[in-house]
Amino acid sequence: MATHGFRPTHVVPAHGMPAWEDPDPARPTVPLDPLLPVRLVERRGDWAHILCANGWSAWVDGRRLIAVPQDPPTEDHPLTAAADPRPLLARAEQALARYRAAVDALLAGGLDGESFRDRTRGQRIGVVVDGESVWLYDAETERWAYSDGKRLTTYAADEAPRATPEPGHAPTRVATFEGEP
Template sequence: MTTYGFRPTHVVPGSGLPAWEAPDPERPTVPLDPLLPVQLVQRRGDWGQIRCANGWSAWVDGRYLVAVPQDPPGGGGAPGEVPDPRPLLARAEQALADYRSAVEDLARGGLDGESFRGRTHGLRIGVVVDGESVWLYDADEGRWLYGDGRRLSTYATDREEPEAAVGDHAPTRVVTPDSEP
């Protein structure tokens, strides 16, 4: 279920992100999945409160969220400036077919859990189609692309640029009684 009016402002980095019920390392909750679109609701220092499309809210180390533009890139520009969407669509189609085949073999009993994990390891796709608009995840380049049917342009990336400073301190981490100080 998507909350009415949800519009992502950020994407969780490709490695996922720990999350907390409150801006307090003593209150961990489930981690966020890689590349999950979220809304940044507020900041408290390095902490960021996020909301997901289903309305769930949590606190994260906001320095690691990847900002996305508020609007899809414009369609102006020469047709050759951005890649043709068909090759990326074909790769997504093949990855989905490979995953479906592994699921069918698992369901038939032809694979055990470990074999299934091995066969699906490295498969990663992301596709959202909304009328004439499409958002495709390019796993080779670590980026989301927006397309209008004719061309694609980068919408967000999960790779850090060399000049993108994370800050002067270590990321927020969960502290448990048996962890080292």
């Protein structure tokens, strides 16, 4: 069952994490995928009760969740190629089409289980659509990106920030907030 109005408050760490049915280590359940967007519902000490976009919930070690901004900031600059959400949407569609083709072949008897695993190995896709907002996993850059339909911004990344920017990366800017010097 889908949960309407789902707004993630956290993402799962880059290497995934174990989950439990109850805040009890004796009741494990399916582990959570890396960078899965979740909403924190309740805290009990180090335990965190989380909700996923599809309505599934579990208990996790809340200390390991990565907090994300509620509404990712967007800039009021002209749209650049890197901020255009359409290429990432196209890659997500292509990845989903490849996966669907593999499922069709498996169910039609054209693939056995091992061939299916070989064909789908390494494929990663993640999409959460909520009205005008979309969160997309970009497997090429190993990042979750957010778009309001007009602009794409990084939401969460698999790896730690780099000490030096990549070639072609925009220069660092000082961010100031209203009321600050």
